[in-house]
Amino acid sequence: MPVVTLQHRRLERLVGKGIDEILAMLPYIALDIEEEGNDYVKVEYNPNRPDFSTDYGIARALRGIMGIEVGLPKLNLVESSVATFNVDASVYSIRPYILALVALDGRMDDEDLRQLISMQEDLHMGIGRKRRKASIGLHDYDKVDGPFYYTTESKDFKFIPLNSAREMSMQEILASMDVGKAYGHIIKDHARYPIIKDAKGNVLSFPPIVNAELTRVTEHTRNMLVEVTATDLNTARDVLAVIAVTLSDMGFKVASVSINYDGYTITTPDMSHRRMSLPMDRLSLLGLDIDRKEVIECLRRSRLDVDEGKGKGEGEGEEVDGSIECLVPRYRVDIIHWIDLVEEVAIGYNISRFEPRYPRLKAMGSRDRTLKVLDDARSVMVGLGMLEVMNFNLVSMLMQYEMVGRRMDSNSLVVEESKSKEHEVLRDSLIPSLLAVLSRNVHEPYPQRLFEIGKVFSRVGESIREEWSIGVVIAHSNANYTEARSYLQAFLHTLFGIDVETEPVDEPPYESGKAAEILFKDKMIGSIGEVSSRVLSNFRIRVPVSAFEVIISRLIAK
Structure with missing residues (x-):
């Protein structure tokens, strides 16, 4: 969450109240006090309130909540357009939108400038999405001459970037400057890069990377040009509106700018409610x-x-x-x-x-029965000397099916157009994931006895069924069916007090003749067996492994 530092004296001047009264009200406009000093306070604000990125915006809200100044804020706007931007079609495929304003006749001190730059970075990181959706350029308007041009240049084009004393090519800026390394990925795949120039060819900005040293803003700047370039028009409008109201509160007159696109013109900023x-x-x-x-x-x-x-x-x-x-x-x-x-x-x-009230309905809450059983199941398995692991519900088809010798069927739940090979299908069994854990720990000492409690998914008609399951693997030189069966019986006796039957079955990932279905009241609730040597080879596991899996949800519903 972003944090802004507020000076006590400035707050008192901007709000018109004493600091104690102001500090007491901050939590009631959704600001969390992070740190208090003798003459300052640091507050954390929600990123959905970018107008809180300066003390001007916070003071504006406080004046309202304290009844000093209510209703829509009065903005110091200049009706006529004072500058023009001409947009070249070459930027449309890179960063197609630019909006701007001119702030006139203002006075700033060091703290004003610090807050303005801090707001700029907060907007970049927040609704600007780390400059990918929108970026801001602040310029000394007296150092340039309109009209202005938003166009592109080759990577070899040179100018003096902010905080540099020499000319650098745009490619060199991306490769050597910290700001270029941080944000160059946004535009590096394009053959040409966006640039903003004035009527004399002077460079104002290389968006969204860096401004030119020529237009550096200082506390002596009286007239300011603000431009916002973006890939999303609404985001650009939001950013410019926050900046406009802040500059108005700082005492600037906010003048509009005409933006000429191919075939139409817009005037910004649009501050209509x-x-x-x-x-x-x-x-x-x-x-x-x-x-x-x-x-x-x-x-x-x-x-x-x-x-x-x-x-x-x-x-x-x-x-x-x-x-x-x-x-x-x-x-x-x-x-x-x-x-x-x-x-x-x-x-x-x-x-x-607000006065707290007791609810009219008196009811005692209790832990969900299923979750309570799952907690008890974990305790039982830990008591039996097992180590719990946790895996993702989305796994690869290779691990879930091919490596364990299973075939996908119509009940398998596959992610459409998956972006990753590791997240292609929802698990319908926990055993493949547990074998994958064993394969990553072949250099650890044995025996290794692992369990996982997680959800398994299957298709039932047109609906999806989610069930809680427990999977267990036992890996060491003498692991066998008998040991797995003893752990299964101990688990079920301790947790549910039940006996189950086993019915021989021949299915992967188990060795033929060494596997069985687990039955309770003639209903299949799981499987048990010795993992086949072929499956162990696929996972590069060098010791025998026995395993079982029980769908706990079917026992809870008994």
């Missing part, structure tokens, strides 16, 4: 007795608002169908469903005001 309907009856989930007016107040404390013009029912902002038309600010990318609006009502109400 979204409309979402909140059904009033859904608020019963909170267990609160609050009226419509208080619901609207709660929404406004969460920095949302309602469309009062839509109010056609009894209450302000309520429609005829009993729902409230909510206005969601563009930077709130976490709100996607009515249940998110219910949560915002709870936060606006203040979680500390």
Whole structure:
């Protein structure tokens, strides 16, 4: 989870309250305090709230929840477009989208700059998916001249990258710079690389890798160009919206930019709010007795608002169908469903005001019977000197069938278009996996007595059956059927107090004439035998192995 450091004095200035009152409210806007110092606090925030990546965003939420400033935040926007980007078709197959804004007439101190860069990296790691989906470039707008061009260049193209004093080719940047090594895999398979230039040919950025040294942003920067390149347009819009509202809170005027694609033009950033309907009856989930007016107040404390013009029912902002038309600010990318609006009502109400209640239904919980039996089964096997192992339910066809001499049938459950040879089929027996464990431990001392409790899967008509099973393997120079049978009897007597019968059978992975089905009340519940020499050879196991498997679910259901 990302962590942001907040300075006490800055918080007090941004919120307008004392630090003790502020710190007390942080948990109620879903921020966990990780560390407290004399003049700072470190808080952990959920990645679905990227607007919390700076103290400006946190202060914005606190002002709302504390009733200082409610409703949709007021943004310092410039109506007219002040810059233009021309997008070349060569980027479409690499990183097709670019959005931008220009922040004007701002003032930053060292802490502002630190938080801005920290926000940039948090956005990269979070909704930017480590720059794969979206990456951000911050530039000193006064160092460049528009219009700007988003195009591609050959790998040999050179410019001076950020934190370097000399020109480097784009290929050299990927090979030698830390940032190139970390993110070069995103674009390395393309013949040409994306580049952003100004009207004079000056390089601004090599996205998503590194900016140019020319446009380095410092605390002296007064006008800033922000560009977001992406493989997903909605992600780019989300990222730019979070940056725009933060820069507005910092005192910048946020101006729009025209982006010219082949045949159409878009203007960014789009900070228009979204409309979402909140059904009033859904608020019963909170267990609160609050009226419509208080619901609207709660929404406004969460920095949302309602469309009062839509109010056609009894209450302000309520429609005829009993729902409230909510206005969601563009930077709130976490709100996607009515249940998110219910949560915002709870936060606006203040979680500390909720009163815990005992449930009306009085019932005592107890451990599931099947899980209790499985725990007891483990205890019995450990008591018999066995060592438990755990394997994956998805295994390879080679191990599950071919290496043990079994054939797949219509009941086998195969993964369609599996991405890995190791995860092709669901297990219908535990014995192959246990033999694989023995094969990886041939250099360990013997005897080796292993067991596993896991699920086995089979097809029954159109449905899938899952059953709990126990598999046991015994490996040493004298391992035989008789020893396996003695462990089987001890296990079943101790755990279930039952006797079983065995019926000779000839089936893999067992040696012919040394295997049997395990029967209980004339129903097959498992198998037992000595593993055949051919199977042992396939697994490169050099000592005899006896084994048994019992489907415990069939005994629990007895």
